[in-house]
Amino acid sequence: MLLVYSHRITPRIRYIFKHILTRTLLIPVSFTSKVEDFVAHNGLKLSYTKTALGSEFFIKSNDLLFEQGVNDLEINVQKWDDVPCFFATNINSSLPFDIFAASFYLITRYEEYLPHVKDTHGRFTAEQSLAFKYKFLEKPVIDIWSYKFLSLLKERFPDYTYKTRKYNYISTIDIDNAYAYKHKSFIRGFGGFFMDVFRFKLRDVWNRTAVNLNLKKDPFNTFNELLSFKKEFNIKTIFFFSIGDYTTFDTNVSASKNKYKLLIKNVQDYALVGLHPSYFTMNNASMLKKEKGRLENITNTTIKKSRQHYLRFNLPETYQQLIDLEIDEEYSMGYASNVGFRASTCTPFYFYDLDFEIQTPLKVFPFALMDTTLNDYLKLTPKQSLGKIRDLRNEIKAVNGTFITLFHNESLSDYLRWKGWKRLYESMLKIATA
Template identity: 65%
Template sequence: MLLVYTHKITPRLNYIFKHFFVRILQIPVTFSTKVDEFVAHNGPKITYSKNPLGSEFFIRSHDLLFDQGINDIDINISNWEDVPCFFPAGEVSSIPFDIFAASFYLISRYEEYLPHVQDIHERFPADESLAFKNGFLEKPVVDIWAYKFLELLKEKFPLYNYSKRDYNLISTIDIDTAFAFKHKGIVRSIGGYINDIIHFRFVNLWYRLLTNLNFKEDHYDTFSEILKIKKEHKVNTLFFFLIGDYTTFDKNISFSNSKFKSLIKSVADYAKIGLHPSYFSIKNDEKLKKEKLRLESIINTPIVFSRQHYLRLIIPETYQNLIDLDIEEDYTMGYAKYVGFRASTCTPFYFYDLDFEIQTPLKLFPFAFMDVTLKDYMHLSNEESLAKILALKNEVKKVNGTFISLFHNETLSENDKWRGWNSIYKIIVID
């Protein structure tokens, strides 16, 4: 048990210390505002305050964990040896910055509450983030800080029995479009043929015809392949089904289609199913609730996890809406335009609502990359994409974190756009 002496115990302090020590470093932690209790403690202990009590392990505190509300904070990046850091703590502090306030700033997504320019999908842009601007988006710096801190703690308290967490991998699959050609109804199918002809996509037209005549498998129907990999290699695989009504941005087949329902049920027999809330549900509570009920009625199981379509995430409103619907886990924490760690951690964490200054029951699972990001936004080749993914994976392995990938079912289709990505998927998820 680690004892932390501090002049004031706040919800923010309790939240980030529990994440830092319990979830990352596997060290139980408790707090005290009594000097005599701190002095009498024989195990590991640190002081987190403005001034040290003596010559103990001391971190000089920034005001952030003792504040309430949102303020515009001036941040200057420096370095702790080879790792970026901020909120300098002065020479008296055992490390040169307030590691806990900095971690809270990043994990709470404090900067996303501040005024910012949204992108065309009303999202917080990656290039507006502190991590992107200062070159550490592709590193889980909170976990890196924690492990560097652990080494100092071991030097100070070598007799304590430190535990070690295990590296974990989660493969997540978004189903925006379950089938490329099949089961789309007469109007959409005819429209597809006309569109192919108008744009001279005769190869696509031929594949569409063969598929609809059942002479060829629909190339988006890769579910058996994904489930086979899951079973053979024991890959923790989650599927997120888009089940909203058809719009410009939501183009899956109808939720009432019997073939679509059958697909969802068959996948649910072998893997966990989550909700992929539709594009416009982000500002429509009733639409979100309706889509959740739709999916639950198909699989006859409560839906407890989700990921926003188009990664549309407005903090804190999106998370507040999910909590109201008893969603327990969300996997939206990442960017569409760049790979990396949006919250600067590769450890699942609970959403801290800065509006109400409370830790909520909603657990956030940050993903490291999305297939479309590498292909369509960063314009990387297959070889460059694989190298980038493996570099991210290596960063997570170094801190025994949770590596979460985001693929789509069509990524394994081996059609022209995604040729070679079936192999990339296997390399990534098979350790």
């Protein structure tokens, strides 16, 4: 166990020290504000305060972990060897930067509480983030800092038996459109057919007709392939099903359709299932509650996992709604426009609510990349995407983190803009599980 001394033990200190020491480095931690207890402790220990007590492992503290609320902070990003970092300390500190305060700033998404301009979907954009501006978005810097800290800790305390966590991979699949053509209402089917004819999309007209006449399989019905990959590579796979009412942004098959209900139940027999709350649930708690209940009625289980459609969430409001509905795991932490680490970590973490200054029971699982980001935003080919995937996986593997990817069932269809992406998904699994 490692004992941390500080002149005042705050909720922020408990939160971030436990994340870095216990969840990332697997070192149990306890806290004291009594100098005599700290001096008497014979094991691992460090002081986190303004001035060292003696010659102990000392980290000069930034004020952030002793404050409450949100303030407009001055951030001066510098280099720690070859890694960007901020909140510099002084020569008396065992670390050149207060990585605990810096990690707290990034992992709580402190900057998303500050005034900012949202995109057309009401989202905080990658371009406004500190990580994007200083070019460390594609590095899990909190984990990298943690391991640099660990190496210095080992020098000071070489006799302690340190544990090492294992790298792991999670494949997540969003179901925005379970089917391209099947099981849609007559009006939607006829409207789609008419628009294809009007735009002279003759191949789409043929495919739509062939699927509805059962001459061809619906191109988006890739669930057997996804489950087959899950079994072949022995990977944890989570399917997030959209079951909201039809809107401009929610165009899935109706949740009242028996075929869709059977699909969800069939997938549930072989993989984990979560909720994919619809577009407008970001600010609508009653709609979110209705959709959660709807999915629970289909699966006959309590739904504990969730990811927002279009990755639309406001902090802390959306997460507070999920907590009220007893959602345990949240998977929206990432950007639509850029790959990388929105919270600067590849380690699942508990959401810290800056409004109430508490660690909540909601565990956030940050993903590293999304198929539509690679294809639609970055305009990468499958081959180019594989290189980007390999780079991100290597960053995560280096710190024994959790590699989470986001794909859609339709991206395995090899249909239209997704030509070649089924092969990419398989290649990605080979890289991720190597």
